[in-house]
Amino acid sequence: MQGKAARVAITNVIRHSQANRAQVRFAFRDKHTDYRRLAMLLENKVAIIYGAGGPIGGAVARAFAREGARVFLAGRTWAKLDQLADEIRSNGGAADTAVVDALEERAVDQFVDAVVEQAGQIDISFNLISYGDVQVPLTEISVEDFLQPITTAMRAHFLTTRAAVRYMLKRGSGVILAFGGDGPQTLPGLGGFKVALDAIEGLRRQWACELGPHGIRLVTLKTGGVPETIPNDYPGRAEIVASLEQAALLNRTATLADVGNVAAFVASDQARTITATEVNISCGALMD
């Protein structure tokens, strides 16, 4: 009897632990479901992308939307923005479009006001407009052409950041992203373009130190060039792409998908410790 009692007791224990295991498995499954839900990096986030009609802006918008963000696509040309928004919506994402000149103070402020009125918040602002740079040697460039990318970049980054920050300060959180990166590496014949990228980093540092105490992060992504952004019919394209690959330690370059993936991570709460810095996705072309 003692043995039977022991067997019953043991059976009960096993049953009990089976039940526990079931519970544990159930709990794990719940957690697993949560993990899958959390795997969307930008759920419930609202992002503005200026220059969304360009290849980099488009890649970032797709990645943000895929990760659950509601994206507001701003740029100069309706057709490009609407095409991208349609694509995002047809893949289950949430996208709105607006023609906004990122150099116009009132237009930018009003646009950001409208986004917050519609979406209730703004979590991410990424300025990816082009700067109208003229890439020729400095000895051959006019002062206007030299200054063009520098003043454009400064004006657009200052205005778009300030407009977003007005709302981010109230919530004590937010992420401002830039694209380009500074550093000693440069090439002859870039006109004012690299100087503009260096200036963006100076501005980014200034914003970062003023906004850090308010929970707002500023990060720049830098690549060694993204070949997909070079038009297929661009003269010397093959040589340019080969030289970009050769310059990289990994013998490859960042793709548009890489830019979007890293941007989504950096914009997410998973990257809450990252601010006042560059994230280098140059495959080793730009050594830090």
Ligand SMILES: NC(=O)c1ccc[n+]([C@@H]2O[C@H](COP(=O)([O-])OP(=O)(O)OC[C@H]3O[C@@H](n4cnc5c(N)ncnc54)[C@H](OP(=O)(O)O)[C@@H]3O)[C@@H](O)[C@H]2O)c1
């Ligand atoms: N591609 C690269 O490898 C690389 C490397 C380093 C840095 N960058 C920089 O990253 C940025 C994005 O590159 P990208 O290749 O995607 O550029 P892109 O092809 O020139 O596209 C830029 C987009 O910005 C829009 N835009 C221009 N001025 C604007 C303004 N004032 N207000 C609102 N939108 C404006 C343009 O509108 P429209 O369509 O109407 O012209 C265009 O859709 C550029 O600043 C570029 O210099 C790129």
